[in-house]
Amino acid sequence: MGLPSLGGQGGDGGDVVLVASPKVSLRQVQLKEPSKRYCATIGENSRTRRLKGTKGLDVIIPVPVGVNIITDDGKFIADLNEPGQEVVVARGGRGGCLATDWHPSKGERQSIKLDLKLIADVGLVGFPNAGKSTLLGAMSRTQPKIADYPFTTVKPQVGIIHYEDHRQISIADLPGLIEGAHLNKGMGHSFLKHVERTKLLLFIVDINGFQLSDKWHFRSAFETISLLNLELELYKQELVSKPAILAINKIDTDGSEEKLEELLAKLEEGDFSDLPENAIPSIPVKFQETFLISAKEETGLEPLKGRIREILDVEAELDRQRDEQELQIYGNDR
Numbered sequence: 001m002g003l004p005s006l007g008g009q010g011g012d013g014g015d016v017v018l019v020a021s022p023k024v025s026l027r028q029v030q031l032k033e034p035s036k037r038y039c040a041t042i043g044e045n046s047r048t049r050r051l052k053g054t055k056g057l058d059v060i061i062p063v064p065v066g067v068n069i070i071t072d073d074g075k076f077i078a079d080l081n082e083p084g085q086e087v088v089v090a091r092g093g094r095g096g097c098l099a100t101d102w103h104p105s106k107g108e109r110q111s112i113k114l115d116l117k118l119i120a121d122v123g124l125v126g127f128p129n130a131g132k133s134t135l136l137g138a139m140s141r142t143q144p145k146i147a148d149y150p151f152t153t154v155k156p157q158v159g160i161i162h163y164e165d166h167r168q169i170s171i172a173d174l175p176g177l178i179e180g181a182h183l184n185k186g187m188g189h190s191f192l193k194h195v196e197r198t199k200l201l202l203f204i205v206d207i208n209g210f211q212l213s214d215k216w217h218f219r220s221a222f223e224t225i226s227l228l229n230l231e232l233e234l235y236k237q238e239l240v241s242k243p244a245i246l247a248i249n250k251i252d253t254d255g256s257e258e259k260l261e262e263l264l265a266k267l268e269e270g271d272f273s274d275l276p277e278n279a280i281p282s283i284p285v286k287f288q289e290t291f292l293i294s295a296k297e298e299t300g301l302e303p304l305k306g307r308i309r310e311i312l313d314v315e316a317e318l319d320r321q322r323d324e325q326e327l328q329i330y331g332n333d334r
Helices: 026-032 132-139 188-195 221-235 237-241 256-269 301-333
Strands: 016-021 059-064 067-071 076-080 086-090 112-116 120-125 157-162 168-173 198-206 244-249 290-292
Touching (some): 026 059, 026 112, 076 086, 120 188, 120 301, 132 157, 132 168, 132 301, 168 301, 198 221, 198 301, 221 237, 244 256, 256 290, 290 301
Parallel strands (some): 120 168, 120 198, 244 290
Antiparallel strands (some): 016 086, 067 076, 067 112, 157 168
8 A cells, every 4th residue: 555645655466377387287286286376465555654565575486397277267368389488377466656646456266277288199209210200201291301311300290090980189299319319419308308299109219220421329129119218217207207108100011020129028027237337228218019910011000090099098198087076176175
């Protein structure tokens, strides 16, 4: 409130501010404040020793990168697509002053929704030349750029898997990553931030192994799986707990049968002992299923498409059940 006798002005109320953070998930936002209600503090009254009252404290709410913020009636407020981006969703009231007859005005009251934008339902995870773009083209109507050199994909390409009952599932070919991606080597962080915005990870590896160039070590298919796992883990451990499928590609190539037999045995044993210590993940990804495919020849793709749908349907039901449980807990606490 203002101080009319001395022309003092009351402090403005604090604001409610959303800030994009790569360290928080949408579920963490939901669980942190079960009531979903945030209030900034009021401004300080004007007084003899401080004619200009101090502004109320803002409430800062970290939210995931990639959220849309909309009002309950569908009005768009903002997109927060980069870490550190922020938006004021409810401004504090103006402090009492001459213009308001020394009485403070009320702050804004806002009911909003946070909509996390997924880049796709399924994200393809693999080193360059594993066949991701070929697989995307074979499973959808997309025509991605395909060539015999690394990094033909420099930005995410999204295709749609169409099913006979008209169900559609989006799948993204993400920019290829390399060893050290968690340290932002190659397209590291560009790739990994996109992985966070998918529901299901589809690992794709070349049965013949991988070597980026003469300057890099050759990696067997098993080493490749281990290193992909490790890059996700070192960037953010939560990524290795996402639902995941493994697709072993190029099984139509010469000599693939012997390599496949060896790889499947290693996957069954889960034995990383013959790998370099710095290539062993501490949290191995638990693949829900392994598929043997040839993206080029389009073999083995129908069972893969069916399993993708099954897993996404199960995850959607689990999300629904979790939401119901949280609502019940919140209702009991009121």
